[in-house]
Amino acid sequence: MFQKTFNWLDERLGLKTIYDTVLDRKIPKVNWWFTLGSASLFLFLLQGITGIMLTIYYVPSPDHAYDSIQFIMTGVSFGWLIRGIHHWGASLMVLIVFFHMLRTYFFGAYKYPREFTWVTGVLLLLLTLGMGFTGYLLPWNQRAYWATTVATSIAGTVPFIGNFINQVLRGGGDLSAVTLARFFSVHIWWFPAMIAGLIGVHLYMVIRLGISSVPKEED
Amino acid sequence: MPSSPHMSRREFVSIVTAAAGTVMGALIGIPAIGYLIAPALQKVSADAWIPAGPIANYPVGVPTLFNFNRTKVNGWEKTVNSYGVYIIQHEDGSILALSNKCTHLSCRVNWKQDAAAYICPCHDAYFDINGQIVKGPQPRPLDTYESKIEENNLFIHFVGS
Numbered sequence: 181m182f183q184k185t186f187n188w189l190d191e192r193l194g195l196k197t198i199y200d201t202v203l204d205r206k207i208p209k210v211n212w213w214f215t216l217g218s219a220s221l222f223l224f225l226l227q228g229i230t231g232i233m234l235t236i237y238y239v240p241s242p243d244h245a246y247d248s249i250q251f252i253m254t255g256v257s258f259g260w261l262i263r264g265i266h267h268w269g270a271s272l273m274v275l276i277v278f279f280h281m282l283r284t285y286f287f288g289a290y291k292y293p294r295e296f297t298w299v300t301g302v303l304l305l306l307l308t309l310g311m312g313f314t315g316y317l318l319p320w321n322q323r324a325y326w327a328t329t330v331a332t333s334i335a336g337t338v339p340f341i342g343n344f345i346n347q348v349l350r351g352g353g354d355l356s357a358v359t360l361a362r363f364f365s366v367h368i369w370w371f372p373a374m375i376a377g378l379i380g381v382h383l384y385m386v387i388r389l390g391i392s393s394v395p396k397e398e399d
Numbered sequence: 400m401p402s403s404p405h406m407s408r409r410e411f412v413s414i415v416t417a418a419a420g421t422v423m424g425a426l427i428g429i430p431a432i433g434y435l436i437a438p439a440l441q442k443v444s445a446d447a448w449i450p451a452g453p454i455a456n457y458p459v460g461v462p463t464l465f466n467f468n469r470t471k472v473n474g475w476e477k478t479v480n481s482y483g484v485y486i487i488q489h490e491d492g493s494i495l496a497l498s499n500k501c502t503h504l505s506c507r508v509n510w511k512q513d514a515a516a517y518i519c520p521c522h523d524a525y526f527d528i529n530g531q532i533v534k535g536p537q538p539r540p541l542d543t544y545e546s547k548i549e550e551n552n553l554f555i556h557f558v559g560s
Contacts, residue, residue, distance in 0.1 A: 233435075236434075237475075251475040256438075257429075257430070257435050257437040258434045258435045259434060261434075
Protein backbone atom coordinates (compact mmCIF):
# COMPACT_ATOMS: atom_id res chain seq x y z
CA MET A 181 0.00 0.00 0.00
CA PHE A 182 2.74 2.42 1.04
CA GLN A 183 4.88 1.30 -1.89
CA LYS A 184 1.97 1.85 -4.28
CA THR A 185 1.25 5.34 -2.96
CA PHE A 186 4.93 6.19 -3.09
CA ASN A 187 5.28 4.96 -6.65
CA TRP A 188 2.25 6.97 -7.72
CA LEU A 189 3.72 10.13 -6.19
CA ASP A 190 7.26 9.36 -7.37
CA GLU A 191 6.11 8.98 -10.95
CA ARG A 192 4.65 12.48 -10.81
CA LEU A 193 7.08 14.29 -8.49
CA GLY A 194 10.35 12.52 -9.17
CA LEU A 195 10.98 12.01 -5.46
CA LYS A 196 13.68 9.39 -6.02
CA THR A 197 15.55 11.66 -8.42
CA ILE A 198 15.45 14.44 -5.82
CA TYR A 199 16.72 12.05 -3.16
CA ASP A 200 19.51 10.74 -5.37
CA THR A 201 20.62 14.24 -6.41
CA VAL A 202 20.36 15.96 -3.06
CA LEU A 203 21.26 13.31 -0.51
CA ASP A 204 22.85 10.34 -2.29
CA ARG A 205 25.85 12.30 -3.59
CA LYS A 206 29.39 11.09 -4.02
CA ILE A 207 31.60 12.73 -1.44
CA PRO A 208 35.31 12.50 -0.64
CA LYS A 209 36.44 11.09 2.67
CA VAL A 210 35.64 13.83 5.15
CA ASN A 211 35.59 14.34 8.90
CA TRP A 212 33.34 15.82 11.57
CA TRP A 213 34.22 19.40 10.64
CA PHE A 214 32.17 18.88 7.49
CA THR A 215 28.95 18.56 9.51
CA LEU A 216 28.94 22.26 10.50
CA GLY A 217 26.99 23.27 7.38
CA SER A 218 24.22 20.77 8.11
CA ALA A 219 24.27 21.90 11.73
CA SER A 220 23.82 25.52 10.61
CA LEU A 221 20.89 24.53 8.39
CA PHE A 222 19.32 22.55 11.22
CA LEU A 223 19.67 25.50 13.60
CA PHE A 224 18.14 27.85 11.02
CA LEU A 225 15.10 25.57 10.72
CA LEU A 226 14.92 25.20 14.52
CA GLN A 227 15.06 28.99 14.98
CA GLY A 228 12.40 29.34 12.27
CA ILE A 229 10.02 26.89 13.92
CA THR A 230 10.48 28.17 17.49
CA GLY A 231 10.32 31.75 16.21
CA ILE A 232 6.99 31.09 14.48
CA MET A 233 5.76 29.53 17.72
CA LEU A 234 6.80 32.61 19.71
CA THR A 235 4.84 34.97 17.44
CA ILE A 236 1.67 33.23 18.66
CA TYR A 237 1.99 35.17 21.94
CA TYR A 238 4.60 37.88 21.40
CA VAL A 239 3.44 41.45 20.69
CA PRO A 240 5.98 43.88 19.16
CA SER A 241 4.78 46.97 20.98
CA PRO A 242 6.41 48.84 23.90
CA ASP A 243 3.15 48.47 25.82
CA HIS A 244 3.03 44.70 25.58
CA ALA A 245 6.39 43.28 24.43
CA TYR A 246 7.83 42.76 27.91
CA ASP A 247 4.55 41.58 29.45
CA SER A 248 3.81 39.20 26.59
CA ILE A 249 7.23 37.57 27.07
CA GLN A 250 6.62 37.30 30.82
CA PHE A 251 3.36 35.59 29.89
CA ILE A 252 5.19 33.18 27.56
CA MET A 253 7.67 32.36 30.34
CA THR A 254 5.17 31.87 33.17
CA GLY A 255 1.65 31.59 31.78
CA VAL A 256 1.95 29.27 28.78
CA SER A 257 2.68 25.54 28.94
CA PHE A 258 6.23 24.91 27.70
CA GLY A 259 6.59 28.61 26.84
CA TRP A 260 9.87 28.65 28.78
CA LEU A 261 11.06 25.73 26.65
CA ILE A 262 10.16 27.26 23.28
CA ARG A 263 11.71 30.62 24.20
CA GLY A 264 14.70 28.90 25.80
CA ILE A 265 15.40 26.95 22.61
CA HIS A 266 15.07 30.12 20.53
CA HIS A 267 17.32 32.06 22.93
CA TRP A 268 20.12 29.49 23.17
CA GLY A 269 19.70 28.36 19.58
CA ALA A 270 20.43 31.92 18.48
CA SER A 271 23.79 32.01 20.24
CA LEU A 272 24.60 28.51 19.07
CA MET A 273 23.72 29.38 15.47
CA VAL A 274 26.12 32.35 15.43
CA LEU A 275 28.81 30.10 16.88
CA ILE A 276 28.22 27.20 14.46
CA VAL A 277 27.97 29.42 11.39
CA PHE A 278 31.23 31.07 12.44
CA PHE A 279 32.96 27.71 12.89
CA HIS A 280 31.56 26.66 9.50
CA MET A 281 33.30 29.70 8.00
CA LEU A 282 36.56 28.91 9.78
CA ARG A 283 36.46 25.33 8.53
CA THR A 284 35.91 26.53 4.97
CA TYR A 285 38.75 29.03 5.31
CA PHE A 286 41.35 26.73 6.85
CA PHE A 287 40.54 23.83 4.51
CA GLY A 288 40.77 26.16 1.51
CA ALA A 289 37.28 25.10 0.46
CA TYR A 290 36.52 28.62 -0.81
CA LYS A 291 38.90 28.22 -3.80
CA TYR A 292 37.97 27.64 -7.46
CA PRO A 293 35.27 26.72 -8.37
CA ARG A 294 33.57 27.50 -5.06
CA GLU A 295 34.26 31.25 -4.74
CA PHE A 296 30.65 32.21 -5.17
CA THR A 297 29.57 29.67 -2.54
CA TRP A 298 31.95 31.52 -0.22
CA VAL A 299 30.40 34.89 -1.17
CA THR A 300 26.87 33.68 -0.37
CA GLY A 301 28.28 32.16 2.83
CA VAL A 302 29.67 35.53 3.91
CA LEU A 303 26.28 37.14 3.27
CA LEU A 304 24.64 34.36 5.29
CA LEU A 305 27.05 34.98 8.18
CA LEU A 306 26.27 38.72 8.11
CA LEU A 307 22.53 38.01 7.99
CA THR A 308 22.87 35.61 10.93
CA LEU A 309 24.58 38.36 12.92
CA GLY A 310 21.78 40.71 11.79
CA MET A 311 19.23 38.26 13.15
CA GLY A 312 21.05 38.32 16.47
CA PHE A 313 21.13 42.12 16.44
CA THR A 314 17.43 42.59 15.62
CA GLY A 315 16.28 39.77 17.90
CA TYR A 316 18.14 41.20 20.87
CA LEU A 317 15.82 44.23 21.07
CA LEU A 318 12.56 42.28 21.01
CA PRO A 319 12.33 41.36 24.75
CA TRP A 320 12.21 45.14 25.35
CA ASN A 321 13.88 44.91 28.75
CA GLN A 322 16.58 47.27 30.02
CA ARG A 323 19.39 45.23 28.54
CA ALA A 324 17.70 45.03 25.13
CA TYR A 325 16.86 48.74 25.11
CA TRP A 326 20.32 49.95 26.06
CA ALA A 327 22.19 47.43 23.94
CA THR A 328 20.30 48.66 20.90
CA THR A 329 20.78 52.28 21.95
CA VAL A 330 24.54 51.71 22.10
CA ALA A 331 24.70 49.65 18.89
CA THR A 332 22.70 52.14 16.83
CA SER A 333 24.87 54.93 18.28
CA ILE A 334 27.95 53.05 17.11
CA ALA A 335 26.40 52.88 13.64
CA GLY A 336 25.95 56.65 13.99
CA THR A 337 29.72 57.21 14.16
CA VAL A 338 30.18 56.34 10.47
CA PRO A 339 31.69 59.46 8.79
CA PHE A 340 29.25 61.73 6.93
CA ILE A 341 26.29 59.33 6.71
CA GLY A 342 26.40 58.05 10.30
CA ASN A 343 23.50 60.12 11.55
CA PHE A 344 21.44 59.05 8.56
CA ILE A 345 22.15 55.34 9.20
CA ASN A 346 21.32 55.80 12.88
CA GLN A 347 17.96 57.34 12.03
CA VAL A 348 17.15 54.65 9.47
CA LEU A 349 17.92 51.95 12.06
CA ARG A 350 15.89 53.64 14.78
CA GLY A 351 13.12 54.91 12.54
CA GLY A 352 13.68 58.39 13.95
CA GLY A 353 15.89 60.18 16.43
CA ASP A 354 15.04 58.06 19.46
CA LEU A 355 14.66 54.39 20.19
CA SER A 356 10.89 54.04 20.16
CA ALA A 357 7.88 51.95 19.24
CA VAL A 358 8.90 52.55 15.61
CA THR A 359 12.30 50.96 16.28
CA LEU A 360 10.72 47.93 17.91
CA ALA A 361 8.26 47.46 15.04
CA ARG A 362 10.92 47.66 12.33
CA PHE A 363 13.35 45.40 14.20
CA PHE A 364 10.53 42.88 14.57
CA SER A 365 9.66 43.13 10.88
CA VAL A 366 13.28 42.70 9.82
CA HIS A 367 13.73 39.86 12.32
CA ILE A 368 10.75 37.79 11.25
CA TRP A 369 10.29 38.69 7.55
CA TRP A 370 13.16 40.40 5.77
CA PHE A 371 16.20 38.57 7.10
CA PRO A 372 14.64 35.08 7.28
CA ALA A 373 13.42 35.44 3.69
CA MET A 374 16.88 36.54 2.55
CA ILE A 375 18.58 33.77 4.53
CA ALA A 376 16.22 31.13 3.12
CA GLY A 377 16.85 32.36 -0.44
CA LEU A 378 20.62 32.47 0.02
CA ILE A 379 20.64 29.01 1.63
CA GLY A 380 18.90 27.81 -1.53
CA VAL A 381 21.66 29.30 -3.71
CA HIS A 382 24.37 28.07 -1.31
CA LEU A 383 23.04 24.50 -1.32
CA TYR A 384 22.46 24.50 -5.07
CA MET A 385 26.16 25.19 -5.53
CA VAL A 386 27.15 22.61 -2.92
CA ILE A 387 25.13 20.00 -4.82
CA ARG A 388 26.26 21.18 -8.26
CA LEU A 389 29.98 21.43 -7.45
CA GLY A 390 30.25 18.74 -4.78
CA ILE A 391 32.28 19.31 -1.66
CA SER A 392 36.04 19.66 -1.48
CA SER A 393 38.17 17.04 0.23
CA VAL A 394 40.33 17.49 3.29
CA PRO A 395 43.55 19.17 2.07
CA LYS A 396 46.60 16.89 2.00
CA GLU A 397 50.13 17.78 3.01
CA GLU A 398 51.22 18.45 -0.58
CA ASP A 399 48.27 20.83 -1.25
CA MET B 400 19.66 -13.75 1.97
CA PRO B 401 18.97 -17.11 3.63
CA SER B 402 15.92 -17.12 5.83
CA SER B 403 16.76 -17.11 9.50
CA PRO B 404 14.57 -17.45 12.59
CA HIS B 405 16.31 -14.38 13.97
CA MET B 406 15.64 -10.80 13.19
CA SER B 407 17.89 -9.46 10.46
CA ARG B 408 20.20 -6.55 11.15
CA ARG B 409 18.17 -4.38 8.76
CA GLU B 410 14.91 -5.19 10.54
CA PHE B 411 16.46 -4.46 13.92
CA VAL B 412 17.77 -1.10 12.77
CA SER B 413 14.43 -0.09 11.25
CA ILE B 414 12.54 -0.99 14.42
CA VAL B 415 14.99 0.84 16.68
CA THR B 416 14.92 3.87 14.36
CA ALA B 417 11.13 3.90 14.31
CA ALA B 418 10.94 3.60 18.11
CA ALA B 419 13.54 6.31 18.71
CA GLY B 420 11.77 8.50 16.15
CA THR B 421 8.44 8.04 17.90
CA VAL B 422 9.93 8.98 21.28
CA MET B 423 11.64 12.05 19.83
CA GLY B 424 8.50 13.04 17.93
CA ALA B 425 6.47 12.85 21.14
CA LEU B 426 9.13 14.79 23.08
CA ILE B 427 8.93 17.58 20.52
CA GLY B 428 5.27 17.30 19.58
CA ILE B 429 3.68 17.29 23.05
CA PRO B 430 5.32 20.53 24.23
CA ALA B 431 4.53 22.16 20.88
CA ILE B 432 0.85 21.25 21.02
CA GLY B 433 0.66 22.10 24.73
CA TYR B 434 2.13 25.52 23.97
CA LEU B 435 -0.42 26.23 21.25
CA ILE B 436 -3.52 25.11 23.14
CA ALA B 437 -2.43 26.33 26.61
CA PRO B 438 -4.95 29.21 26.85
CA ALA B 439 -7.83 26.79 26.35
CA LEU B 440 -6.64 24.55 29.19
CA GLN B 441 -6.37 27.24 31.83
CA LYS B 442 -9.63 27.68 33.67
CA VAL B 443 -9.67 31.20 35.00
CA SER B 444 -12.22 31.52 37.77
CA ALA B 445 -13.41 35.05 38.48
CA ASP B 446 -15.54 33.83 41.38
CA ALA B 447 -15.12 35.83 44.55
CA TRP B 448 -16.91 37.00 47.66
CA ILE B 449 -16.56 40.77 47.68
CA PRO B 450 -16.57 42.40 51.15
CA ALA B 451 -19.09 45.22 51.19
CA GLY B 452 -18.49 46.51 54.69
CA PRO B 453 -20.53 46.36 57.92
CA ILE B 454 -24.21 45.65 57.44
CA ALA B 455 -24.95 48.72 59.59
CA ASN B 456 -23.84 50.88 56.63
CA TYR B 457 -26.98 49.88 54.74
CA PRO B 458 -30.11 51.58 56.10
CA VAL B 459 -33.27 49.49 56.17
CA GLY B 460 -35.54 50.02 53.18
CA VAL B 461 -33.26 52.42 51.30
CA PRO B 462 -31.26 51.14 48.29
CA THR B 463 -27.63 52.10 48.85
CA LEU B 464 -25.08 51.97 46.09
CA PHE B 465 -21.90 49.95 46.64
CA ASN B 466 -19.14 50.18 44.03
CA PHE B 467 -16.24 47.80 43.52
CA ASN B 468 -13.60 47.08 40.89
CA ARG B 469 -12.47 43.77 39.54
CA THR B 470 -9.30 43.21 37.51
CA LYS B 471 -9.57 40.85 34.60
CA VAL B 472 -6.39 39.30 33.24
CA ASN B 473 -6.26 38.03 29.67
CA GLY B 474 -2.76 36.79 28.94
CA TRP B 475 -0.52 39.85 29.35
CA GLU B 476 -3.40 42.31 29.41
CA LYS B 477 -5.13 43.57 32.55
CA THR B 478 -8.51 45.28 32.42
CA VAL B 479 -10.09 46.93 35.43
CA ASN B 480 -13.90 46.90 35.36
CA SER B 481 -16.17 48.82 37.73
CA TYR B 482 -19.33 47.30 39.10
CA GLY B 483 -22.16 48.92 41.03
CA VAL B 484 -24.56 47.09 43.33
CA TYR B 485 -27.64 48.47 45.05
CA ILE B 486 -27.93 46.91 48.49
CA ILE B 487 -31.40 46.89 50.01
CA GLN B 488 -31.85 45.72 53.58
CA HIS B 489 -35.45 44.72 54.16
CA GLU B 490 -37.23 45.13 57.49
CA ASP B 491 -37.00 41.41 58.18
CA GLY B 492 -33.22 41.68 57.88
CA SER B 493 -32.97 39.98 54.48
CA ILE B 494 -30.61 41.48 51.94
CA LEU B 495 -31.20 42.08 48.25
CA ALA B 496 -28.20 42.95 46.07
CA LEU B 497 -29.10 44.31 42.63
CA SER B 498 -26.72 45.06 39.80
CA ASN B 499 -27.07 48.68 38.68
CA LYS B 500 -26.51 47.62 35.08
CA CYS B 501 -29.68 48.15 33.07
CA THR B 502 -30.80 44.94 31.38
CA HIS B 503 -31.62 46.89 28.22
CA LEU B 504 -28.27 48.25 26.99
CA SER B 505 -26.10 48.17 30.13
CA CYS B 506 -26.35 51.84 31.14
CA ARG B 507 -26.18 52.41 34.91
CA VAL B 508 -29.54 52.85 36.61
CA ASN B 509 -30.00 55.34 39.50
CA TRP B 510 -32.27 55.01 42.49
CA LYS B 511 -34.74 57.94 42.67
CA GLN B 512 -36.39 58.12 46.06
CA ASP B 513 -39.20 60.46 44.89
CA ALA B 514 -40.14 58.15 42.01
CA ALA B 515 -39.48 55.06 44.16
CA ALA B 516 -37.76 53.50 41.16
CA TYR B 517 -34.39 52.77 39.57
CA ILE B 518 -34.39 54.86 36.44
CA CYS B 519 -32.10 54.28 33.52
CA PRO B 520 -30.91 57.59 32.05
CA CYS B 521 -30.48 56.20 28.57
CA HIS B 522 -33.96 54.99 27.55
CA ASP B 523 -36.19 55.63 30.56
CA ALA B 524 -36.36 52.11 31.87
CA TYR B 525 -38.06 51.99 35.29
CA PHE B 526 -37.49 49.22 37.86
CA ASP B 527 -39.17 49.04 41.26
CA ILE B 528 -37.21 48.77 44.52
CA ASN B 529 -36.83 45.00 44.12
CA GLY B 530 -35.60 45.32 40.54
CA GLN B 531 -38.84 44.25 38.87
CA ILE B 532 -39.87 45.90 35.61
CA VAL B 533 -42.21 48.88 35.94
CA LYS B 534 -42.04 50.24 32.42
CA GLY B 535 -39.60 50.77 29.59
CA PRO B 536 -37.70 48.79 26.94
CA GLN B 537 -35.83 46.43 29.31
CA PRO B 538 -36.28 42.69 28.60
CA ARG B 539 -35.89 41.40 32.17
CA PRO B 540 -35.64 42.54 35.82
CA LEU B 541 -32.32 43.78 37.22
CA ASP B 542 -29.76 41.05 37.81
CA THR B 543 -29.20 40.00 41.41
CA TYR B 544 -26.09 39.04 43.34
CA GLU B 545 -26.01 36.34 45.96
CA SER B 546 -25.12 37.81 49.36
CA LYS B 547 -24.18 36.61 52.82
CA ILE B 548 -23.51 38.14 56.23
CA GLU B 549 -20.57 37.02 58.30
CA GLU B 550 -19.89 38.64 61.68
CA ASN B 551 -22.07 41.61 60.74
CA ASN B 552 -20.14 42.17 57.51
CA LEU B 553 -21.86 41.91 54.17
CA PHE B 554 -20.35 39.95 51.28
CA ILE B 555 -21.66 39.72 47.77
CA HIS B 556 -20.91 36.88 45.42
CA PHE B 557 -19.23 37.98 42.20
CA VAL B 558 -19.43 35.26 39.57
CA GLY B 559 -17.42 36.94 36.82
CA SER B 560 -18.49 38.93 33.85
